[in-house]
Amino acid sequence: MALGKRTPLFDVYKDQSKTIDFGGWDLPVQFSGIKDEHEAVRTKAGLFDVSHMGEVEVKGSGAIPFLQYVLTNDVEKLKVNGAQYTAMCYHEGGTVDDLVYYKREENDFLLVVNASNVDKDFDWLSSQAENFDNVEVVNVSDQFAQVAIQGPLAEEVLQKSTDTDLSEITFFKFRDQVDIGGMKALVSRTGYTGEDGFEIYCKPEDAAGLWNLLLETGEADGLKPCGLGARDTLRFEARLALYGQELTKDISPIEAGIGFAVKTDKEADFIGKSVLKDQKENGAPRKLVGLEMIDKGIPRTDYAVFVNDEEIGFVTTGTQSPTLKKNVGLALVDKAHTAIGTEVEVQVRKRRLKAEVVATPFYKRSN
Structure with missing residues (x-):
């Protein structure tokens, strides 16, 4: 069987973790166990290899008009050293991808896209750029490795290895060329867990040194290496969308509940604007809701949801929440069936089990 692509960190952790194929990548699903790693991030800190994510540079004097056209958020409001979450849509309103982008200089942006979408996103961006002057779109994914340190002690742990005052890097802001143990990196206060933390972009050849340095300096604080399993349960509890589940070419950002990243009031036209504006103003035909099981069972991805024998939707993600110890899902x-307290049924194998529509996110940090 052909091996998947491997990040620069694979050889560092291959003997300490269980790896799986994820979007064509050979990645760790767990180290000490999903629940153990999940709890470490919620209470202390966890370290993730996210080098499989893709990076695309967009540069040139036409970069802002171009990005205003292909992205749903308002690029003109972003300042240098700021980051923004956004979606990229098709003309019909479905989602090409959701992503975070960084404004490094006035006409210099770094887009960080989902690993399974790198080629598709790059092709989409390149094709749209043909209609704009002075825009350069370059896939620079092989120039970056990325690790994420997440959890309430993330700043404390990372601060031990840098003289940069991390408290000055506030939420969705970043600093480039930060010295971490002699290695230069872009450090942003972002993440995908619902906790405080940082995502660190470094050269591939520095990744192993950075990984080992952080685990060594963070050991006394309870920092643990974490895999994809905990990353998924953490983001799910915080109701952070996963492309391919909560977002697809057939699911709009409005339906998925990330309308805050869709600025239909911005002056610039953007791809999908008319459809998304209508959904924002008049309501989308479908809506992502939280479900809590009443009967015993776990609502898994793609399980059908019913009301009075009528199929009304499907589960996008579901599991037993490690924090709540409850069987919950997003659907x-x-x-017409999205009000809190609505009773529904989830088709779990051959049985229909009762569940209730509940508020989300399932977890929100207190500070």
Whole structure:
């Protein structure tokens, strides 16, 4: 069987973790165990290899008009050293991808896209750029490795290895060329866990040194290496969308509940604007809701959801929440059945089990 692509950190942790194929990458699903790693991030800190994510540079005097056209958020409001979460849509309103982008200089942006979408996103961006002057779009994914340190002690742990005052890097801001143990990196206060933390972009050849340095300096604080399993349960509890589940070419950002990243009031036209504006103003036909099981069972991805024998939607993600110790899920359902307290049924194998629509996120940090 052909091996998947490997990050620069694979050889560092291959003997300490269980790896799986994820979007064509050979990545760790767990180290000490999903629940153990999940708890470490919620209470102390965890370290993730996210080098499989893709990076695309967009540069030139036409970069801002171009990005205003292909992204749903308002690029003109972003200042240098700021980051922004956004979606990229098709003309029909479905989602090409969701991503974070960084403004490094006035006409210099770094887009960080989902690993499974790198080629598709790059092709999409390149094709749209043909209609704009003075825009350069370059896939620079092989120039970066990325690790994420997440959890309430993340700043404390990372601060031991840098003279840069990390408290000055506030939420969705970043600093480039930060010295971490002699290695230069872009450090942003972002993450995908619902906790405080940082995502660190470094040269591939520095990744192993950075990984080992952080684990060594963070050991006394309870920092643990974490895999994809905990990353998924953490982001799910915080109701952070996963492309391919909560977002697809057939699911709009409005339906998925990330309308805050869709600025239909910005002056610039953007791809999908008319559809998304209508959904924002008049309501989307479907809506992502939280489900909590009443009967015993776990709502898994793609399980059908019913009301009175009528199929009203499907589960996008579901599991037993490690924090809540409850069987919960996210489901995309017809808007008529989205009120909190609505009782529905989830098709779990051959049985329909009762569940209730509940508020989300399932978890929100207190500070």
